[in-house]
Amino acid sequence: MKVKFTTLLLAVVAIAVSLGVFRDYWTLNPFKNEAGYTNISRVTTDRDGAIYTITDSKKVIRKVDASGKLLYSVTSDLDSTPNAIKLFGSVTADDEGNAYALVTILDSFGLHVFGERIVKISPDGSKKSTIYAVDYQASDNLLRVGNIQSLSAKDGALYFFRKEAHAASLLKLTTTGSADRGQKPEVLRTVEMSENRYLNELTGNDEKRFFYTTKRGRLFEVNEGNSVKLYPQTSDLLLNFPVSIVSGGDYVYFIDYHDAAVKRMSLVKPEAPAESVLPFARLASVSDKEEWSDFTSIYVSDTAVTVATGDQLIQLTLKGEILSYKTGYHYPKLAIWLKLGYWALIAAMGVLLPMLVRFVYVHLLRRKLFLLLKQLAIIIPVVLLFMGGLSYSVYTSFSGEIKKNTESQLKLLAGNGKYLVNGDNLEKLNAPSDFMSEDYQTIKERLNGVFSQDGESRDGLYNTIYRYVDGQLYILMDDDDSVTMYQPFPISEDNLPVLKEGKVVSGEWEDSTGQWMYALGPLYNAKGDIIGIYETGKDMTGISKSTSALVIKILKIIALIGGVLLIVITLMTVYLLSSINKLRRSVNLIASGEWDVKVQIRTRDEVEELGERFNMMASSIRQYIQEMTKLSNAYFRFVPQQFLKVLGKKNMTQIRLGEQTNRRMTMLVCNTRSFSAFSKTLSTDENFRFINSFLKEFGPAIREYGGFTSRYLGPGMLAMFPNEPEEALKAAMKLRATLETYNVHRQHSGYEPINIGVAVHTADVMIGIIGEEQRLEGSVVSTDVELTLELEKLSAKLGVNVLLSENSIRSLKMPPQGAYRKLGSFQLAEESSTIELYDVFEGDPEHIRKLKQETKQSFERAVELFRSGRFYDAREVFVSVVKRNRYDLAAKLYFFECDRYFQEGVSEEWNNALKIS
Structure with a gap:
């Protein structure tokens, strides 16, 4: 009977642990061999043709080989940083297949940047290590993106840019050998910026020549430390804005959202106009599911150009001919088997758990057991069941209420946007060249002042202002520092009522930048015409974390109440078992050395059994002492005396888990x-x-x-x-x-x-005790x-x-x-x-x-x-x-x-x- 119970219990525990360890293999359809890309924000390739993508709203990096087989998926939660949201910002790969990812650490609302990490991922995804880390202060007021960008690997080194207020630096980290987070990057080149040149993006890994864009829509080449403007080639007022710039060969590539195309500028003939490599019209001929706003990232290798859209990857020749169109990837056979194995574990749990419950309540409780155990065997499952139901009810109720309250708050703020944003100032912002103009700063300062005096404490709220001109909607300013000015934004069923009827609307959406809850309100000029939209919202990840944190606090209170209830019941049971006092008195006599003590209890329950066991214990103590004497003489064969001397101990009874000392010793x-x-x-x-x-x-x-x-x-x-x-x-x-x-x-x-x-x-070594309380070992x-x-x-x-x-x-x-x-x-x-x-x-x-x-x-x-x-x-x-x-x-x-x-x-x-x- 005991063997059967122990076997069932161990099997259920082992299956439960396995279900937790392999939870990533849970799926409703384990036979599904393919999956599609979702919300791609960055893409890169290596020399073997493997494709690395940042997907799922910056939360996952996936590596897919040239045949389309998924090699690994790595989530952005690489460490247990508390009260933080971690998102991938950039990714690159070296010739050995190692990936390097930039992880941005944001506050629990997903708004303020607290730090950035560069993580190295092994070719098979099994090892992740931080090779560089930087932390920011709240006073830096970095929103959504930090100061590091554009990772690139070359010749055993990692190159990246660090933005500052009026400068940009190209840095280099060694990635071979013992690369660790403590190393300091080498500054290869620092370029100072004029006061009216606001940095946006940088690209390149050559200290003599790299490229950057400004918030005013200009593209510059840095050659031997001197900045030369490449784009635009005219002084006319343009809405075009180069985004996601990347250099390759004799060209620099970028996305032009205004013209809905991927373009490139010739570096050999800088006077030549920008040519379209992939216009949206050609993309639309391949897939009617795409929108011009879906372009997110470009990567240029020696032989191909890879363009990422929201859910697809397009690979082109250097001349712009479409080579392939990838919408997803397939799983390796091992992953399919693991998914099937996970379902097998679920099925095994479904069989063994009822067997274990039946065994406990049908067989064990019929046997002679402690009354306290019988009571607890009934009470604990009931309490846990009600606590589980109450927890689920609290979670659903609170999450729904928090979402409802958040939506009401956002709609109120969006409706008040017309009082916050001066329409006259907004109408004077006609092109990216007006970034940080007097009118721009007036609007920005007014918005910041709504949240706090210094504009930093936002409670997770973000602001976005759209300009409505000639039937087209443009993003004018956003708290996300990566969003460019006058970036076209599609008119949809969500924002059309705001533009046409002046309604305040709310909703939720997910894209390559994250998951959001938002509210939209109209903006008016002095004539009363709708000239734009004011949007405010929150990161859904932050809302979920806030909800979970609140629910956890409530659950702790519920657990405390349940624990107190169990303690009270236990104490009452112990009190009722007054016969145990006789046993206690006899134990005191044994403690004083009277080994011939016998206790007489006739209650026919667990207390009587305790009395019988007590009498057996008293008669065997002397034999036990003799055995312990033998053991004390034998243990030195397992733990050498010299080992104890090194730790400064006389015998094994003084040994404790974790004791250690550093000694210089000679190893043979x-x-x-x-x-x-x-x-x-x-x-x-x-x-x-x-x-x-x-x-x-x-x-x-x-x-x-x-x-x-x-x-x-x-x-x-x-x-x-x-x-x-x-x-x-x-x-x-x-x-x-x-x-x-x-x-x-x-x-x-x-x-x-x-x-x-x-x-x-001969060397310094750490010698001590490792293991766990039931199994210690000198090491x-x-x-x-x-x-x-x-x-x-x-x-x-x-x-x-x-x-x-x-x-x-x-x-x-x-x-x-x-x-x-x-x-x-x-x-x-x-x-x-x-x-x-x-x-x-x-x-x-x-x-x-x-x-x-x-x-x-x-x-x-x-x-x-x-x-x-x-x-x-x-x-x-x-x-x-x-x-x-x-x-x-x-x-x-x-x-x-x-x-x-x-x-x-x-x-x-x-x-x-x-x-x-």
Whole structure:
């Protein structure tokens, strides 16, 4: 019965956890293999043809390969920053397939920018790391977009622009090696702006030449620090505004919303007019679902132009011919199986959960159980059920009420827009060139003053003003700093009643910039004509978070009430069980040392069972104490005394989870070489006997010199020496001596001899207790532990039996006793730094030791020639070493590298070290 209950309970818990972990694979239709793009805001490609898009209103980055298969989806909630909305602002990719995304951190209303992060995403999307971070103050008053833009990757570096009040800087971050958020970007070029030139967008990654636009609709080229206007080419009053600029080849591309086209300017012939690469008319011939306002982003590669609209991607030749039209992507087969697996888990939960409930209420409650447990088994589910129902009712009621109140507030503000915006000032704004004019600033200051004296505290509200001219609607100003002036806006069924009838309307919509609740009100001139629309609204994400935060507070109160109710019921039950007082008095006697106490309870319930268990407990305490004494003598076999001494503890009872100390210690790794091949010749039983035999023979050498074994590595071990590094070196020599004796015994028994490799390294390590309260373990935490393990593997490639790092050599009070030689500087495949190594061959077989001693001087001289770049000379010396000692693998490795470098030359990144893969 217990086994069945435990199995059911564990199965239900495991399925519940799995449903939470894999919740992203929930879908109503697991057989659906394709999905469409929604609300694309940015697009880029890499050299393999993979497409990276920022979709779902800036909340998701998707990578799709050239065949249209989804490789990964990454959401903008990459960390647990509280009370914040995180949106992707820009994305780029390098030649290795890594993506770099700009994450904008906004307040809970989705309006004020508090910070920006640049995140690196691995080619498969499994690893995300922040490589640069910047925080802003509320006084910066950045709305919707921050100061960083236009990420681009080139030659192992990431380039981006940082906007300032009257300047723009091109910055560079190194992305190879150990890139982390603490590094500071290199400023390649800073361009100062005149007072009437308001920055909008920047693009490019060449410090000598890049491009930018201004809020007044001008496109400039920066060449050697000097700004030259490229567009417009006339001084006439134009409504055209270059948006989403990107440079490629001999052109700079941009979106012109006024002409409803993707255009480009020639950099070779700057006097030539801008040509249309993709006019809306051609796009409409491919898909009748598009609108001219759907253009959102452009990316130009060496061979193609990729244009993003709201829900589609159009790839063109550099001449503007349409190559492909992508509306979505398909899932990999693994994702389909995972979705089906998720439904299988749901089905399993639907079967097992009723079984568990039935088992609890039909079988367990019929058995002799504590009355308190029986009561709680009934009360807790009932309370939880009512709390769940109440929570759902509260959530739906509050969310609906908050939305209703917000809508009323927005309509009131929108209706008052005609009093806030002076129509005469609005009519004087006739083109993007009027940005920040006196009339513009008058309107802007009036709007800011409505929300607070300083214009910063907005409670999440945004403002947008539209100008209605000649039957066309234009965006004139917006709190989103990325929105341009006189950007055309479609007239729809939502805003037409405002323009024609002067009504105040409200609604909700979602586009590539986000999800919004809004209200629209008419704006009038002095004659009473409708000349525009005033829009105010809130980010729906912020509204949802505000609703959730309020509901969570209410739920906490409900949970507190439920908890108090359960406590009261429990206390009343305990009070009624007065017989338990007899048991308490008997427990006090036991505590005073009277082991012969017996309690007599005849209540025929759980209290009587407790009395019987109490009597059994009293009779077994003495036996328990004896067992504990045995255990206290045995635990040192699992936790070495030296480990406790390092932590400053006397026994295991003083150990607590999380205790740790930082010590400089010497690590020794000893391992059996070629064990994988050797173990295949043995049975499972023979493998275990060999490993235990090996550890039995070689373990004492560690303890003899004050070390302790931190970890077993099969037929090997990781040992720590908290005292002097000389002790570790002596232990290494002892291990070599033990090997000779051990192999003699093996030969006498008819077994093949074995060989071991030893690596010794000294470094600072963190030693302490890890695990959880029910399972503790002593552990050593340090990257140098892994380095020592790698050095042991390296020793086999170098033909070295005892490999010593320079850290250990320098830590020795005296040079190593016996024969040794300097191997030179090495760079491991996964490491960017180098390490100096030494071959201690005192414990090598006699003939090897003799050969190494004879060639030591030549070997070390050849190493120095190699490090100085004299590869021909070094190669000749290594040849002589190999001829004298054909067993010298290190000399052979050096010989081949010298020959390769002599033939091919070295790269600029060569660091005078021998790189080992």
